[in-house]
Amino acid sequence: MYDINDPLFVINESISFITLYILFITLLYLLLTFLYLLLTFLYLLLIYPSIYFYSLLLLYLLYLFFSSSILLKLIIFFMLFLTNSIYSNDMTFGLFDFFINIF
DSSP states (O other): OOOTTOHHHHHHHHHHHHHHHHHHHHHHHHHHHHHHHHHHHHHHHHHOOOHHHHHHHHHHHHHHHHOSOHHHHHHHHHHHHHHHHHHOSSSSOOHHHHHHHHO
């Protein structure tokens, strides 16, 4: 039995609560990131009707899913949007130009 008035019990409970909170926030962040990528993929399916582009985008999403660093995922994903202002002449994302330059 634990004594609720014991300071160590309070510290251990607060640490476990903080750990669970951080885990929950991290999982929520990963879920929102995945949903954002999925919605972006579905939106791009409407923009670029090309099987070649679909295959490249699928490879990119698999790379994002299996890469270990979330920061790396965000950097690459924002690089795709930066290429819009450099290479694209219209209001689309410019992802096709980015894939052409990589491969």
